Amino acid sequence: MADKEYNFLDSQESMEIEEIEDSFMNLEIENKITEIKQLLLENIEHQAETGDNTAPETSNNSPENTSSTLTGKSRNDNIQTQQSKSQQEDFDFTGSLIGYTAETLDEIHEIYKKHAFAMGFGVRQSPTRWTQGDNKQIRGKDFVCNQEGFRCKPKIMKTPPLANENKKKTKQVPITRTGCKALIRAKKNKEGKFEIEEHIINHNHELTRKVWQHLHRSERKITEDKAKVIDLMAEIGLKPIEAYNLMTKEAGGEELLGHTLRDNLNYISRRKIKEIEGGDAQTVIYSLYQTQAKEEDFFFRFKLGGDENTNKLTGIFWRDSEMKEDYHIYGDVTIFDTTYKTNKYNLICSPIVGVNNHWQTVMFGCAFIADEKIDTFDWVLSTFKKSMGRREPATIFRDQDFAMSKAIEKRSESTNNAVGFKANKNTSLTEFFRIFKQTVKRWRKNEADADFKCSNSEPTSHLPMYGLLKHASEIYTHTIFKYFEAEFSYSMGCITFLHNQIGDHYFYEVQIENEISSRQKVTFSSSQNRIACSCKNYE
Structure with missing residues (x-):
């Protein structure tokens, strides 16, 4: 099956790469955390405006009455109606709940969770009861103790397994069901509200201590707001444990945060699985489509290959408008770097890079490719030239070119360090793409900072700033001037021998x-006013 190339509007996204200084990294994280805190502070103010529904029996320092920027909705925030508020003021949450009414089953659930928190047990929901007939309506629902019922007995094998049979070992899980009968039964009354008509208070097991009550599953929940915070922290590069510790500190403790570290890790795992199930490569391509819709000169291409029955992704290339601009300015030397292999699919990250006027790596384009065959390289380079308006690079090197291997290795180390500090062989394509975009964003900030420094200051030198050195300080950036200054210093320590003269050529x-x-060896042509050196630095 021939490879299929998918072409769209001539636009795409780019990335630059270099080592990221810790100060810039920390500053960006601090700014993002400040943004997160501000967002959550607004949530607190919103909660204060709508009122805090708390039980009279709960002390002001208890988990039920404590607000936090990271706890999301408190256990009582779901009780919204004024009737519910007045009922809560009259109820003893350690006593019977019979007669309590609410507009929704969610409110009934929250009330039982209040009772559970006061007594010391967890809550589970039984199946909802419906009316008969075509026009089904909710009749009621039971909310039970988390230790209700019994665990199903494991199936007994009729024949023993073979000695060499590779069978997965069954995980031994502690028994938590005791057949507890404690519950509340809610039923829709004549007024159309849900009323608690039965409440079995007594349990057949030991109740949970207050210090452990927050660990019950019914007390733990990653709300939508908290999920956004976790996602933001993942985007700025915080590890899950670091993010969880920060959230716990901000909330005032794990018991006030409303979820555990395991919940945090499970949420991140589910998010990754969802991305992969939705198509890891498809997610990246969808992101490229979105960027293309927002940015006029964004360019990307992808191609599929494989046998007759598969459409395997074999290549993605993209560049954005700023990459194109950088290429037209700094594209004298272009390096096609395939030294960085990453992600769980063994795709090769192949940035096409150059060097800007601050001696920083700039990205002209980036590709993910499945192999290093000649046909693959041809596709990437032809797509790259097409994205640049068919402009040919003056000089292009690949990391396989022996003469350039050491120089490219140095530049590649800079590229790899910029991305590799977060990505590894288990990183999905979606995650890597996200990390890479963040790295590019930081690189461009570094370039902007260098531009600002050059426009608002003058370089200094340990040599007198006169003549040629003075002129160089005015036309070069600070970084390039330092290189020039070093060469200028060496030039004053050089000695010259005239070996021969043939016509207007001096050797x-x-x-x-x-x-x-x-x-x-240096050759000078006086008629052409041209110098050639065996070092080739003038060519």
């Missing part, structure tokens, strides 16, 4: 004094 040998290994 010299130039070297740093007492360093024979630095000797170079």
Whole structure:
């Protein structure tokens, strides 16, 4: 089956790469955390405006009455009606709940959770009861103790397993069901509200201590607001444990946060699985489509290959408008780097990079490719040139070119460090793409900072700033000036020998004094005013 290339509007996204200084990294994280706290502070103010529904028996320092920027909705926030508020003021949550009415079963559920928290047990929901007939309506529902019922007995094998049979070992899970009969039964009354008509208070097991009550599953929930906070922290590169510790500290303790570390890790795992089930590569391509819709000159292509029965992704390429601009300015030397292999699908990250006027790596385009075959390279390079308006690079190197291997390895280390500090062989394509975009964003900030520094300051030198050195300080960026200054210093320590003259051509040998290994052959043409050196740095 021939590879299929998918072409769309001539637009796409890009990325730049370099080492990220810890100060920039920490500053961005602090700014993001400040943004998160501000968002959650607004949630608190909103809760204060709508009122805090608390039970009279609960002390002001108890988990039920404590507000936090990270706890999301408190256990009592779901009781919304004024009738519910007045009823709560009259109810003893350690006593019987018979006669309590509410508009919804969710309110009934929350009330029973209040009772459970006061007594010391967890809550589960039984199946909802419905009316008969075509027009089914909710009749009622039972809410039971979490230790209601008994665990199903495991199936007994009729024949023993074979000795060499590779069978997964069954996980031993502690028994938590005791057949407890405690429950409340809610039924829709004549007024159309749900009323608690039965409440069995007594339990057949030991109740939970207050210090452990928050660990019950019914007391733990990752709300939509908390999920957004977890996602934001993941985007800025915080590890799950670091993010959880920060949330716990902000909430005032794990018992006030409303979920455990395991809940936090499970949420992240479910999110990753959802991305993969939805199509890891498809998620990335969808993200490229979205960027293309927002950015006029964004360009991307992808191609599928494989046998007759599969459509396997074999290549993605993209660049954004800023990459195109950088290429037209700094595209004298272009490096096609395939030294960085990452992610769980063994795709090769192949950035096409150059160097800007601050001697920083700039991204001209980026590709994920399945192999390093000639046909694959041809596809990437032809797509790259098409994205740049068919403009050919003046010089292009691949990391396989022996003469450039060391130089590219240095530049590749910078690229890999920028991305590799967060990505590893288990990183999904979606995660890697997200990390890569964040890295590019930081790189561009670094370039902007360097531009600002150059426009608002002048370089200094340990040499007198006159003549050629003075001129160089005015036309070069600070970084390039430092390189020029070093070469200028060496030039003053060089000695020159005129070996021959043929017509208007002069042949010299130039070297740093007492360093024979630095000797170079220099040719000067007076008629053409041209210099050529064996170091090739002038060509």
